[in-house]
Amino acid sequence: MRIGQVADELGINTKTIRYYESIELIPAVPRTPAGYRDYTDEDIDRLEFIRTGRRLGLSLDEIRQVLHLRERGEQPCDYVLDVVHRQLRDIDRHIRELAALRDELHRLLDTAHQPSEAPGNPAPRYCRLVEAAS
Amino acid sequence: MRIGQVADELGINTKTIRYYESIELIPAVPRTPAGYRDYTDEDIDRLEFIRTGRRLGLSLDEIRQVLHLRERGEQPCDYVLDVVHRQLRDIDRHIRELAALRDELHRLLDTAHQPSEAPGNPAPRYCRLVEAAS
């Protein structure tokens, strides 16, 4: 199967697949006589695994670790569990930060409806919206 | 004021300030006879403005737009309002996605407590945790 079809089926860019090969995340697959990459179902499994790992928030390097562990015959699930736990912690923190930012932006929009030159307010240097957030 | 002190006061890296200068987000400030950058209070205001904009989620390019608008004597607040509205939409979507991912990871951890070789389950190729998420 050629790279374009693989990309279509998995919903990845062909560039991405070649990139994964270039960083040796996937092995170099055999070529057709014309020099085209020729992928097997196993290659596609591997790519799908990578895609899922990415979707779960694993970095390419973490995915690489999992693949290496697997190649050495070890069970990578403990490692994955660690990563997933860490990931959950990061996500919770990220959500909290985003929510705080959202609230701040909402407050900012509220001030946008205030008169811009309330008595006693200094003239804004750049943009009173942004300066109000300092 | 020299770059180190500015960096300390604003809580930015000196490298970052030089980087901003290199991409012409801030002007090149005058130098002392020894060649050291010498910052005025106005420069620091500008940097603080940038820092706040970044904290609000504006990209450096968006910040650049605001600064340019301001230099041309236009009121950038409408532009900033647009950016902030878009930003809010993006944040909400991002939070929703992260929450969905979090739930998925939680479900994943639940399956981690299931027996790994339930009858009828295919043997995992790489890691049953990740494969369960496909």
Add this chain to the structure above:
DNA sequence: GTAGGGGTTCCAGTTGCTGGAAGCTCCAGG
């Protein structure tokens, strides 16, 4: 024969910094 839609390689750019190396400047202590 030629137009098109694939594929190939390699280089460079994206965003927002950050690290490191090699060298200059300044100031305080001995």
Add this chain to the structure above:
DNA sequence: CCTGGAGCTTCCAGCAACTGGAACCCCTAC
């Protein structure tokens, strides 16, 4: 006067994870 160390300078390179573009090859259909 010398020396050490902190802070400054420049330039180069790298991070993550791709993505775009140029220039060229291959295959099929009309």
